[in-house]
Amino acid sequence: MAKVIAKNPGESEFHQAVKEVVESLMPFIDENPKYNHAKILERMVEPERVMMFRVPWVDDNGEIQVNRGFRIQMNSAIGPYKGGLRFHPTVNLGILKFLAFEQVFKNSLTTLPMGGGKGGSDFDPKGKSDNEVMRFCQSFMTELQRFIGADTDVPAGDIGVGGREIGFLYGQYKRIRNEFTGVLTGKAIEWGGSLIRPEATGYGAVYFADQMLKTRGQDLNGKIATVSGSGNVSQYAVEKLIQMGSKVVTMSDSLGFVYDPAGFDEEKLAFVLELKNIRRGRIKEYADKYNVQYFEGQTPWNIKCDVAFPCATQNEINEDDANMLIKNGCYVVSEGANMPSTPEAVEVYLKAKILYGPGKAANAGGVSTSGLEMSQNSMRLPWSREEVDARLHQIMINIHETCVKYGTEKDGFINYVKGANIGGFIKVADAMMVQGVV
Numbered sequence: 001m002a003k004v005i006a007k008n009p010g011e012s013e014f015h016q017a018v019k020e021v022v023e024s025l026m027p028f029i030d031e032n033p034k035y036n037h038a039k040i041l042e043r044m045v046e047p048e049r050v051m052m053f054r055v056p057w058v059d060d061n062g063e064i065q066v067n068r069g070f071r072i073q074m075n076s077a078i079g080p081y082k083g084g085l086r087f088h089p090t091v092n093l094g095i096l097k098f099l100a101f102e103q104v105f106k107n108s109l110t111t112l113p114m115g116g117g118k119g120g121s122d123f124d125p126k127g128k129s130d131n132e133v134m135r136f137c138q139s140f141m142t143e144l145q146r147f148i149g150a151d152t153d154v155p156a157g158d159i160g161v162g163g164r165e166i167g168f169l170y171g172q173y174k175r176i177r178n179e180f181t182g183v184l185t186g187k188a189i190e191w192g193g194s195l196i197r198p199e200a201t202g203y204g205a206v207y208f209a210d211q212m213l214k215t216r217g218q219d220l221n222g223k224i225a226t227v228s229g230s231g232n233v234s235q236y237a238v239e240k241l242i243q244m245g246s247k248v249v250t251m252s253d254s255l256g257f258v259y260d261p262a263g264f265d266e267e268k269l270a271f272v273l274e275l276k277n278i279r280r281g282r283i284k285e286y287a288d289k290y291n292v293q294y295f296e297g298q299t300p301w302n303i304k305c306d307v308a309f310p311c312a313t314q315n316e317i318n319e320d321d322a323n324m325l326i327k328n329g330c331y332v333v334s335e336g337a338n339m340p341s342t343p344e345a346v347e348v349y350l351k352a353k354i355l356y357g358p359g360k361a362a363n364a365g366g367v368s369t370s371g372l373e374m375s376q377n378s379m380r381l382p383w384s385r386e387e388v389d390a391r392l393h394q395i396m397i398n399i400h401e402t403c404v405k406y407g408t409e410k411d412g413f414i415n416y417v418k419g420a421n422i423g424g425f426i427k428v429a430d431a432m433m434v435q436g437v438v
């Protein structure tokens with residue numbers, strides 16, 4: 001860790017992600033010294049390649065704007081680099097390296113042949129016109145296209161990158177490279193996308209929670225759920241929770257959260273989708289429309305619930321929030337977001353022995369379905385909604401089984417952090433061992 005910190009100064013999120021993995025992997029590596037001799041971990045914390053580039057574009061007033069673009073190609077031992085693009089003003093090298101590092105383990109857990117990568121820009125799509133977003137995406141892809149390809153590196157969406165952005169990015173890739181390939185996932189269904197990809201991360205986090213509950217002979221029916229965020233992952237976590245009989249009482253955005261004690265239903269969720277995906281408004285409008293409470297500048301973790309789904313961003317649950325969740329009776333946390341719980345919050349969950357599914361396991365449904373989109377693109381054949389959903393569901397069951405296999409402790413407690421880290425590590429490490437010193 002000292003070396004990682006010294007070599008990557010100021011990248012606190014990257015240090016955090018590496019530390020969590022290293023801490024749970026060290027006992028396993030001590031028992032399997034071959035990984036130590038081959039310096040697997042030292043190699044895994046060093047990206048295979050990092051690209052950083054200028055993204056100039058012209059806004060609607062004719063003024064030139066300059067953003068910074070990135071792509072981190074972290075590890076390709078088990079397949080082409082795969083991972084989303086994030087467009088958000090907070091994006092920097094350290095954040096994308098943490099996301100790329102997590103992605104390596106997550107993609108390995110999916111059982112599909114995908115390496116790990118991540119990219120993005122400090123561009124903020126909020127408040128921009130569609131034309132501005134298009135011009136930015138075209139400039140971003142003009143540079144990115146030289147580093148990616150359907151068998152090399154396949155980006156997708158993440159925060160700030162949804163169907164609209166993937167469309168603009170794909171259009172520019174096709175124009176420059178003159179090829180129609182599966183170079184991006186999250187495409188629209190009419191031009192090579194997969195059914196269920198938009199739903200997959202949220203659905204997957206709910207399927208994972210359901211599997212965790214099954215270990216205690218329970219299910220989601222009748223449970224009170226809190227969800228944070230109101231973007232892609234949150235929207236479909238809420239949809240699946242409603243379908244499974246839970247009562248979802250919160251959603252949020254970066255300005256605050258709404259508390260609806262009667263619970264979201266399909267009609268209310270349709271309002272949120274229209275608000276967020278089309279009008280691109282603020283969640284406060286939900287409180288105004290349905291006459292419920294809105295808590296400005298706050299997160300939903302002090303609301304009483306059985307199950308919590310953090311689906312917004314990293315480090316959105318701190319130690320106090322975690323203590324509050326547990327004090328209020330919450331005993332399941334399934335992370336739709338990447339690293340939404342601080343290390344102190346994770347300590348609280350593990351000490352309380354609740355059912356805690358870390359993001360790299362619980363939110364792997366999104367990238368899994370991206371992998372299924374790649375398969376369909378290679379075959380040039382689309383699968384039905386039922387087929388993709390069944391495959392997604394089975395993958396989440398398999399990931400859960402892997403966590404149980406490597407994370408069950410002597411007293412029977414399932415430490416999903418340990419299970420996901422060891423389960424994700426083995427496949428990548430073994431591939432690296434036989435591929436030589438690369």
Ligand SMILES: NC(=O)C1=CN([C@@H]2O[C@H](COP(=O)(O)OP(=O)(O)OC[C@H]3O[C@@H](n4cnc5c(N)ncnc54)[C@H](OP(=O)(O)O)[C@@H]3O)[C@@H](O)[C@H]2O)C=CC1
Pocket residue numbers: 157158159160161162201229230231232233234252253254255311312313314336337338363364366367
């Ligand atoms: N999309 C996917 O397939 C996958 C996404 N993830 C992870 O899920 C999380 C959400 O992604 P996604 O739903 O795609 O992104 P979206 O951009 O669709 O939605 C993000 C949501 O989180 C909120 N948010 C973003 N930043 C902050 C912040 N700093 N504080 C509070 N709220 C914030 C946003 O509010 P506002 O609109 O106000 O910014 C918005 O409600 C991320 O951690 C992402 O890495 C993980 C696996 C796959």
Ligand SMILES: O=C(O)CCC(=O)C(=O)O
Pocket residue numbers: 082083084085103106154155156157158185338363364366367368370
């Ligand atoms: O679908 C993908 O390729 C990436 C999804 C993603 O960015 C993630 O799992 O965090």
